[in-house]
Amino acid sequence: MTVLPLSRAAVTKPGRGRIIAAVLVAFVVLAAVFRGRDTLGLVPSDTTALHRRLNDLNHWVSSNRNESPIFLYFFNEIRAFVDALTTLFQNLISQPGFGRPVPVIGWLGVVAIFALVALAFAGVRVALLLAVGFVFIGMQGLWEESMDTLALTLSAVLLALVIGIPLGIWAGLNDRASAVVTPVLDFLQTMPTFVYLAPFTLLFLIGPASATLVTLVYALPPAVRYTAHGIRSVPRSSVEASESLGSTSFQRLTGVLLPMSRRTIVLGLNQTIMAALSMATVAALIDAPGLGKTILKSLQTLDVGVSFNAGLAIVVMAILLDRLTTAISRSKTRRPSRLRLPVLAVSGVLTVFAVYLSRTYLWAAEFPTTLGATDINIGNDIARISGNAAEWVTLHFSDLTGQLKDSTTTLLIDPVQTLLVESPWWLVAALVLSLAFLLGDLRTTVISAFCVAGLIGSGLWQDSMTTLAATLIATAATMLLGVVFGVWMARSRRADLAIRPVLDALQVMPPFVYLVPFLALFAASRFTAILAAVLYAAPVAIKVVADGITAVSATTVEAATASGSSAGQIIWKVQLPMARQALVLAANQGICYVLAMIVVGGLVGAGALGYDVVAGFSQGELFGKGLTAGFAIVILGILLNRITQAAAERRRGA
Amino acid sequence: MKARRVGTGVAALALVLAGCGGATVESGSSGGSGSGGDCGTVNMAVNPWVGFEADVAVVKYVAEKELGCTVNTKDLTEEVSWQGFASGEIDVIMEDWGHPDLEKQYVDEQKVATKVGETGNVGQIGWFVPPWMAEKYPDITDWKNLNKYASQFKTSESGGKGQVLDGDPSYVTNDEALVKNLDLDYKVVYAGSEAALITAFRQAEEKKTPLLGYFYTPQWFLSEVPLVKVDLPAYEEGCDADPEKVDCDYPETPLLKFARTEFITSDSPAAKLVKNFSWTNDDQNLVAKYIAEDKLDYDDAAKKWVDANQAKVDAWIK
Numbered sequence A: 001m002t003v004l005p006l007s008r009a010a011v012t013k014p015g016r017g018r019i020i021a022a023v024l025v026a027f028v029v030l031a032a033v034f035r036g037r038d039t040l041g042l043v044p045s046d047t048t049a050l051h052r053r054l055n056d057l058n059h060w061v062s063s064n065r066n067e068s069p070i071f072l073y074f075f076n077e078i079r080a081f082v083d084a085l086t087t088l089f090q091n092l093i094s095q096p097g098f099g100r101p102v103p104v105i106g107w108l109g110v111v112a113i114f115a116l117v118a119l120a121f122a123g124v125r126v127a128l129l130l131a132v133g134f135v136f137i138g139m140q141g142l143w144e145e146s147m148d149t150l151a152l153t154l155s156a157v158l159l160a161l162v163i164g165i166p167l168g169i170w171a172g173l174n175d176r177a178s179a180v181v182t183p184v185l186d187f188l189q190t191m192p193t194f195v196y197l198a199p200f201t202l203l204f205l206i207g208p209a210s211a212t213l214v215t216l217v218y219a220l221p222p223a224v225r226y227t228a229h230g231i232r233s234v235p236r237s238s239v240e241a242s243e244s245l246g247s248t249s250f251q252r253l254t255g256v257l258l259p260m261s262r263r264t265i266v267l268g269l270n271q272t273i274m275a276a277l278s279m280a281t282v283a284a285l286i287d288a289p290g291l292g293k294t295i296l297k298s299l300q301t302l303d304v305g306v307s308f309n310a311g312l313a314i315v316v317m318a319i320l321l322d323r324l325t326t327a328i329s330r331s332k333t334r335r336p337s338r339l340r341l342p343v344l345a346v347s348g349v350l351t352v353f354a355v356y357l358s359r360t361y362l363w364a365a366e367f368p369t370t371l372g373a374t375d376i377n378i379g380n381d382i383a384r385i386s387g388n389a390a391e392w393v394t395l396h397f398s399d400l401t402g403q404l405k406d407s408t409t410t411l412l413i414d415p416v417q418t419l420l421v422e423s424p425w426w427l428v429a430a431l432v433l434s435l436a437f438l439l440g441d442l443r444t445t446v447i448s449a450f451c452v453a454g455l456i457g458s459g460l461w462q463d464s465m466t467t468l469a470a471t472l473i474a475t476a477a478t479m480l481l482g483v484v485f486g487v488w489m490a491r492s493r494r495a496d497l498a499i500r501p502v503l504d505a506l507q508v509m510p511p512f513v514y515l516v517p518f519l520a521l522f523a524a525s526r527f528t529a530i531l532a533a534v535l536y537a538a539p540v541a542i543k544v545v546a547d548g549i550t551a552v553s554a555t556t557v558e559a560a561t562a563s564g565s566s567a568g569q570i571i572w573k574v575q576l577p578m579a580r581q582a583l584v585l586a587a588n589q590g591i592c593y594v595l596a597m598i599v600v601g602g603l604v605g606a607g608a609l610g611y612d613v614v615a616g617f618s619q620g621e622l623f624g625k626g627l628t629a630g631f632a633i634v635i636l637g638i639l640l641n642r643i644t645q646a647a648a649e650r651r652r653g654a
Numbered sequence B: 001m002k003a004r005r006v007g008t009g010v011a012a013l014a015l016v017l018a019g020c021g022g023a024t025v026e027s028g029s030s031g032g033s034g035s036g037g038d039c040g041t042v043n044m045a046v047n048p049w050v051g052f053e054a055d056v057a058v059v060k061y062v063a064e065k066e067l068g069c070t071v072n073t074k075d076l077t078e079e080v081s082w083q084g085f086a087s088g089e090i091d092v093i094m095e096d097w098g099h100p101d102l103e104k105q106y107v108d109e110q111k112v113a114t115k116v117g118e119t120g121n122v123g124q125i126g127w128f129v130p131p132w133m134a135e136k137y138p139d140i141t142d143w144k145n146l147n148k149y150a151s152q153f154k155t156s157e158s159g160g161k162g163q164v165l166d167g168d169p170s171y172v173t174n175d176e177a178l179v180k181n182l183d184l185d186y187k188v189v190y191a192g193s194e195a196a197l198i199t200a201f202r203q204a205e206e207k208k209t210p211l212l213g214y215f216y217t218p219q220w221f222l223s224e225v226p227l228v229k230v231d232l233p234a235y236e237e238g239c240d241a242d243p244e245k246v247d248c249d250y251p252e253t254p255l256l257k258f259a260r261t262e263f264i265t266s267d268s269p270a271a272k273l274v275k276n277f278s279w280t281n282d283d284q285n286l287v288a289k290y291i292a293e294d295k296l297d298y299d300d301a302a303k304k305w306v307d308a309n310q311a312k313v314d315a316w317i318k
Helices: A004-012 A014-035 A051-066 A069-093 A107-121 A123-139 A143-174 A175-190 A191-204 A209-231 A234-245 A249-260 A262-286 A290-300 A304-334 A338-360 A379-421 A425-439 A443-457 A461-491 A494-510 A511-522 A526-550 A554-562 A567-578 A579-602 A608-618 A622-654 B002-019 B050-067 B079-089 B100-109 B129-136 B141-151 B175-181 B194-207 B269-276 B281-292 B298-308 B310-317
Strands: B042-044 B070-075 B092-096 B111-131 B162-166 B187-191 B210-216 B227-232 B252-260
Touching: A004 B100, A004 B310, A014 A379, A051 A191, A051 B100, A069 A143, A069 A191, A107 A123, A107 A304, A107 A338, A123 A143, A123 A304, A143 A175, A143 A209, A143 A249, A143 A290, A143 A304, A175 A209, A175 A443, A175 A579, A175 A622, A191 A209, A191 A262, A191 A579, A191 A608, A191 A622, A209 A249, A209 A262, A234 A249, A234 B079, A249 A262, A262 A290, A262 A304, A262 A494, A290 A304, A290 A511, A290 B070, A304 A379, A304 A494, A304 A511, A379 A461, A379 A526, A379 A608, A379 B298, A425 A443, A425 A622, A443 A461, A443 A554, A461 A494, A461 A511, A461 A526, A461 A608, A461 A622, A461 B269, A494 A526, A511 A526, A511 A579, A511 B194, A526 A579, A554 A567, A579 A608, A579 A622, A608 A622, A608 B079, A622 B092, A622 B100, B002 B141, B042 B050, B042 B079, B050 B070, B050 B092, B050 B269, B050 B298, B050 B310, B070 B092, B079 B092, B079 B100, B079 B252, B092 B111, B111 B129, B141 B162, B141 B187, B141 B252, B141 B281, B162 B175, B175 B187, B194 B210, B252 B269, B269 B310, B281 B298, B298 B310
Parallel strands: B042 B070, B042 B092, B162 B187, B162 B210
Antiparallel strands: B092 B252, B111 B210, B111 B227, B111 B252
């Protein structure tokens, strides 16, 4: 499966292509011969010496938290700082604080402030959208929970930007910095969120501080990556022009590089916010306040409706923040109107007044459930309707979906998994290394060898292979969707307008929300897990591909059209090859997101590394094994990214 | 121009609303404790199954309404809740199904937690089949016949063997060891949550499809679909001592209450309530059903039960 997305790369070099095909055939034949030998299996409840040593560490930390200097002067300090920051945001908008029975700013004030910011930077339409959106969330009956989630998200995003943008600039300007930062980011992004939970609660205890920190760690990579990517994509000619004018490097940064990469950096901010929002739900598992709690609880009572209502609130919030940031990134291109300043001044005064009201009157501080005699709470209706809809779908389609699951499993998942899991470890290792060498170079091969050794050392080889099989299938499906929808969106503005909100929704709709209906439709199975991973990863891949294709210069496309190329030819011969960078980034992100989601698969019957991680989080004697499984997932991520990236670079050189 | 019109509109509306007045923040109190101000705040863990929620709902209701406490509930898995004793974020765990390792670490070694006694509920974990199967194949409830039926329980996930469906990875389970030690031709697959187990059993009964799975009493769902227990080799003292050598059924477990030592030794009325709390499996199932099936929120579910059982409640707080 690995070679699928790369087959064209292979075709351009006929010799190499034939060798790769031969290697694959040899592998399949040998796999059949040696099936079941040296597979390095380990029963789920078994542990190795390494796992037990990590358990001891767990014990040590929890007994020495208040004595050891590293806690007193380091971890506890960080916890106190982040806790204070998050609590500050909470006291401002969501929880009673500063000795008052309600937050400092009530709902009216929050709505007014967001509308004002939107008006100042993005225009009337976005301001209206924000006001309406926030009021909608209030009418869902989820104001306080939403503000808790927003407070958590804001503090995590703030920290992510403070740390991420300087790092991104550094990595964008300096190749060596990039070489150091990139693997760390890969690591952070591939390390599944569940894996963080156990060590973070170990170091920072449960509560808002840990929740903000895990959210930060998950939201940081896009901020750094997109900033670096933006700075690197600034055309050489612009930089050279500025150099020839004798500007200093600081002038070059602020005058040319940052303004010209602004669009990409804001795209990164977008991704940071989306990641933070989606993580803020998972963080409910370690006592994070907010909508995540509502969702988790409704899962325990099988309440699809309530969890959908809460999921919808997260989606609405994501769309609002997305529109706001996107509009801000484009604002400079518009000419300010003569009325701008007076309008802003009036709105500013009104906002101050609204904040005053929301501090003074209860009706403006706590979101009302009734207006006069009318009930304005629509949350219950949303919950009821969506709950019934889910039930109807399950009732009518579960036979059909069951067949789909069974046939996909027999025809696709089982064969791939058998190949990887039932083959001797040395055979799989030989295949990986030869592919690394043929697709990449010697360096890739050496790195791959370290990765394979790491997997064996983890004691979780067989689980890793099961997860690898699921990952390969999910990533292939993700890339397929990425290219199909990405190209479509780039070529049709209308498609883009229609699809983008759906992507936003999928990206932030917490996976927990669709797990219950999925479970009813597809039962606890690997198929369910793969589907969830694809749904989670595809939006990022699609967006990145669409962005890359849009960036292909219009003149090139026009030239191709003028010379009589068909739409298909333009896509295959011009747009996709020229957007190669974006495709690689999409594959890279796709793999990261699939792996991040693979853990949740452990919750729905996919077993393997995902299960190890989840079990490690919830059972003390499996702590070490869970942590090791987390590292195994990271190693898989590095392995896959290295090979795909090396392959792409090799082809560029060709 | 458009912007300004919107702005003035909002302003006018705001002024009108402000003119209406209404309670101010200083005059109207939201939250804030009731009469007995000496109780303070109690942090209760809520572990991921509905029976546990029922315990918490009732204790929370009584503590808040009758003792004037403020109760925070925190949805956490079992292991994480115990960590809360150490950090001071959790005061009470209402229903523990037996965690000797955690007990050793937090009660014996760190002394941050205290065993408070039994809840009155007796837990029984086991393997269950939907009622239609027990009716059609009466001998299926004896573990010795399980291999005979293994092929019926085959799914796409069980690799040619029969499937035993387990719940949340955090639940107390010996199933992997049981399959191995009893030479059963089965594979354990994890559904991931109580919700998923219930969905699976409900569908199996509706569509008359085979299913063998981990389940437990007390549990409200059994009143909707009366699952039938499969008898594994009888439990004897010590047969589950070594987790890798278990070859017997799960024991009946008196469910336990644990609390943060500092909290339970304080003179808070809530500490007394937690100590005295005790009820039957039927009580718990009823409240759990209110929550899970009738979709009442905690307070309404608890109120319904408390109103009907005031005598029991009085005994807890007297």
